[in-house]
Amino acid sequence: MNTLKNKVVLRGIFSAALIAGLGFSSFAQVQKDNWHNLDFKKDSVFGVSTEKAYLELLKGKKSTPVIVGVLDGGVDIKHEDLLSVIWVNKKEIAGNGKDDDKNGYIDDVNGWNFIGSAKGSVSHEALELTRVLRRDKARFEGVTAETVKPADKPAFEQYQKEQADFDKQTNEAKNAVANIGGLKIALDAMVKNMGKENPTLADFQNYKASSDMEGRLKNIMVSQLQNSTFEEFYKAQIVKGLDHYQDQLAYNLNLDFDPRAEFVGDNYADSKQRNYGNNDVTGPDASHGTHVSGIIAANRTNTIGIKGVADNVQIMGVRSVPDGDERDKDVANAIRYAVSNGAKVLNMSFGKAYSWDKNAVDEAVKYAMSKDVLIIQAAGNDNKNLDVEKSFPDRRYEGGGTAEAYIVVGASGSADDKTLKADFSNYGKTTVDVFAPGVKIYSTVPGSKYEAYNGTSMAAPVVAGVAALIREYYPKLTAVQVKDILMKSVVKVDHNVDIEGAEGETPKSVPFADICISGGIINAYNALKLAADYK
Template structure:
């Protein structure tokens, strides 16, 4: 899910994050209350203060099916799920579940010696597969029975070539911009110049003037150091990953795992390293859900009595359907009642295997929570996997898809990057400049529907903890019915171009519920379901 948007500058091609800027984003804003705090959070703190004080709750396991979780993070170690049936480090499958030493969860993209970090996109894998099949095929000799697949292959190949060209162009632009900025900063004579330093600098070349024009509005928002690290360095890293790994048809790391990738029934592969080589994303997600609310460190998660199970299935690239399906089944079989899935992709090789795993989860009363995606697209129309479209009503009743919102109750409420859809997105939740846990017991602000989804997963875990007799379908119904309805229009750009035309639409056109999730409202509503469902 790309947070960078290419634009043309006088220096060439570069990009700046499309995420909306939030001045001095308040830590924990996602848990604040619109009326009390004038920030459009989900009223979690209000709920704890007014509704939950003195009430008992039961432990609920929430699975983070993601790219890895740092289990010993200072703000997570107390709330990590530990498999009590397994003896750590003895090299045996003590609980006979098929996974050796799965103490904190399991890693489906690891092998005997190491774990996958970078992966290709599903698009790349589909083109690689079909270029073998159609190696000697032309429009003139294609068999009638293969014409549909042939046309699909040509479209996918063209799309891959386009994306690779854009990645290379973006990388060249970023490298050029970095070089110009480095030279500019060297002339100032300070490694981290202030806004005043940049303002007072007298350009001696045309390039210096252009760099000054780029830096001034960016440093005015935050600082040079933040801009350089979060935009320039991350931009180079992003486009490097795209060009060298994600879109590289010759790159295939799957041998690391050692499974038969064509055997969709194979379940017992991987390793027990739930952190993996890059746990930034999954650790951030885990903290949003349940970072320790009692230790006076870092941040406060949404839920106060859940355990985080780490299930690694998502690399830096597109997840494989087989791994997603197995990660869902693992989480279900080991006791998770909520599964957060902050991932998605535009193509799917084996979507049926994922759909069957979701149906299995629903049959076991597990609620699935998924991020809608960050392409600013209408996923009622554009392809996005997994999705609701070919599943039965029973499955959809236990699966909730989440868009991202910002902190202000105005036309900017929809995060500029967030996907939307009147039928495919269920609710919106805070997903802009969310401060949460990252590896090495640190914290960072990140943007994305990947951050909005765990807000809802945390809320689901909170409800199931205090009202344990509620079913997964009831919890979704409560979350949907208790949203704060938005009765005004919101704006978003029609394309990725820097000066793209904006459209203004009713917020109710963006999702099924027409609102932002709210913990206070949800817990009040949960108390009315069945009367005896609440923990005393």
Template sequence: MNKINAHFSSKKFIGLALLAAMPFFTFAQKPNWQNLDLKADSTFGMSTEKAYQELLKGKKSKPVIVGVLDGGVDYNHEDLKRIIWINKKEKPDNGIDDDKNGYIDDVRGWNFIGSAKGSVDHEALELTRLLRRDQAKFANADASSVAAADLPAFQAYQKMKADYDDKLAEAKSGLENTIGFKSVVDAMLKKMGKENPSSTDIQNYQPENELEGRVRNILLDQLKDQRFEEFYKAQLVEGITYFQGRIDYNLNMTYDPRAEFVGDNYADSRERFYGNNDIKGPDAKHGTHVAGIIAADRTNNLGIKGVADNVLIMGVRAVPDGDERDKDVANAIRYAVDNGAKVLNMSFGKAYSWDKAVVDDAIKYAMSKDVLLVQAAGNENQNIDVDKNFPDRRYNDGGQAGAFIVVGASGWKDDESLKASFSNYGKTTVDVFAPGVKIYSTVPDSKYENLDGTSMASPAVAGLAALIRSYYPKFSAQQVKDIILKSVVKVNHNVNLKVGEETKSVPFSDLCVTGGIVNVYNALKLAAETK
């Protein structure tokens, strides 16, 4: 999953197949909806504000460090700078490892996908890297020529190659379709003589052919819920960039930035000490948005209010535009744990793993240090009980991580649309759902944007976990997880689930372990009763 975000696929986007077929939410949501209350506000938020008003007034709390393992955090953002973790044992910019932890000048965190030469921005998918690794051995082979011992690996290669071919074809088709759609829109704008038309302007436009008529109808539908310039930038301009990036980087068999920008011994998964101290990196939009959802300053009357009010955000950069590498994920987990983080947010994931064992060991290490891990379920509308999604709390050698929460994304209406159309699900693998549609949060340069994704749902839960650990510090990571899961608002109705080309009506309880949406008020109330 690269950096998960709006209506495109995997991390950065959720899948803009044909624009005409895209599922969108076409009803307006209230500001700060994710923190509102279902009964009081008729919006299926998490009751965060209700908790502050009724349960937390006058109560004392302790600061909790939250590790944001992501693509970068803008630590100078107006709504984040007060709550950025500072390594007080390290003297800034002196070129010395003052605290002797192996990382020089790690004042605000660490970047495991960089070096003195710079930082990785774009990357290949893990699928692409695995194919590149195996093609020398299997590209020209067939089942009859492969040794019996190599047959399972050959069959895995064939499946990966088919998956890769599908993804490349989808990216090329998506690019062609988006360019074509944009060209029609641009022609219509020229005829209207307007760069940012209103819904009325679009409604009054007289299509000159059937294609313009279809585009006009799509635009009218989109403008029910957003301004034209927002749609144009997010779906057309960024859509073209996304699909071009899939072709040029994510699915490019020859693209490999590792040696140039990191320079580690990649064959050694246990290598720990590499990288640089640039926690922002070349593209901090995703991680900055995540950080704001968790803990944007609730006291400064600027921008937004995060879920937690006494948190320090530690930026640990391990996620490029493409698939994160297992070695970097393992090291990011260990770094955050060793430097005091008690909650880790992991808004990333992928369908293939290079070295799952090294990540398993890092997760076991986090469990041994009483750290709670929160992970986004992913944005492919897949059942991850069946389809693999890494990291995975289930260990290769048996058993699974206990203090580990997997989060799906929900919308704000308590009806059949409650499950976000893009969200992965799983009756045994996804624990809870949380708000993840049109979430307004921080982005670089002290700006704010609405983004969609399980990447936005995961930090809502991480923020709640940090809030509990802040006000009830005696609870273990496992106890915090149990409180969050036991206090959900149960959903007792069916929701829409698209399976292939068919939309089915299924019980929400079939989509996750708890059958509910996380709730801050309920969780804090249960915590108070449990202590």
């Protein structure tokens, strides 16, 4: 689902049992804003030991700059903590309306936007499910199992699955809007009775509930405000929750919504078309891509904001992911653009359950492999086993074979216990390579601000940052060798973790080694030590 940004914030918060049980997930804050860069033995949080690596392994060493392509929804290139690390195309003269470097893109000074044109940029989009269902409806609407032609039967059965999936997601979104809307009304009434715009924990503790509903709401808020303010909770869970599901109905699951012709104007049927878009790498909403970029490379030497994982990286923003599902053509072109303009690591914090033109993406991935580029992709936030559930893009080519320099990343938490696997994270013994911190990761957001986000979208750039570090300090290593180092240097997890089941089910306890190929959490210190002696 697009950049994975909404589902992870809301997963487990607004279930079908919202009104009956009002079951909220924890909104607790992790103790340290920089926890993902800390060391488990020294700091008691399961970070990736970045700070230890700088202190003990990298001090005084020279590095070479590495370009990291952030294929995402946009990057705030003016953010105070990213200004010094934004890639600049030195062959292009800004604002002259010419393609100075003859790469096919006019004024691409900091990257490119493949979901825009001179008319503006795409903000919301449909899910790929919606798009393929719209396509297949034109072919099969009115056809039945009895009337379908034998040759069309497999495609017809796929169409039926698409329709069932679409109906399920639409009903869930409608129910969520009704439930969250009802909860918002009840909570707003409680707050009004208190006479305070932003009530405190004590205000809720002292509130005298006038009904069972208010009693349950009071208990929830007392629990939630142990580690959060009312304003933070209300914005993140109530407002964003309602906005998310309303947007799903208005855009993502709307069969009549298609902004492509208006804002892009390309020939979408031509997957080989390259030269479309505009140079607005920020776009209408750069929150997700800016957060990802900060995790990778926020300035480590200034005294403001946060510390990125890598210290000598240039962030190339390639906008290809809207609020909705990315399109295969745009992803393919984003990969090609980043690779052709010098990126050696690509971060792809997006994914979807359906694919329109997988071959186009496969060919672009093959191009990246041929140019010694390492691809890092987020595993997704649906708590699904990717060994049995399809997710796109992936490393497996449609015609056979796999991309060797390609890493799929799951999200982990800060505690070395049964909760180490983030409850939302996808997993897979043969499909997910490693896990990395992805819970309450504090990073940059537009407007020179900072927020904590959850998601495999946050775990992937931790790995991309470590990969970039290795390529900075050991530039002779190939992309395949860097992947090998990252896989071999994980901190192995030798205990079981919980995998959440369906609502009401008891979590399943499984060995960590059964949820990813490496059986561990990425570690910068171990990786850099191995890189120094790698043969």
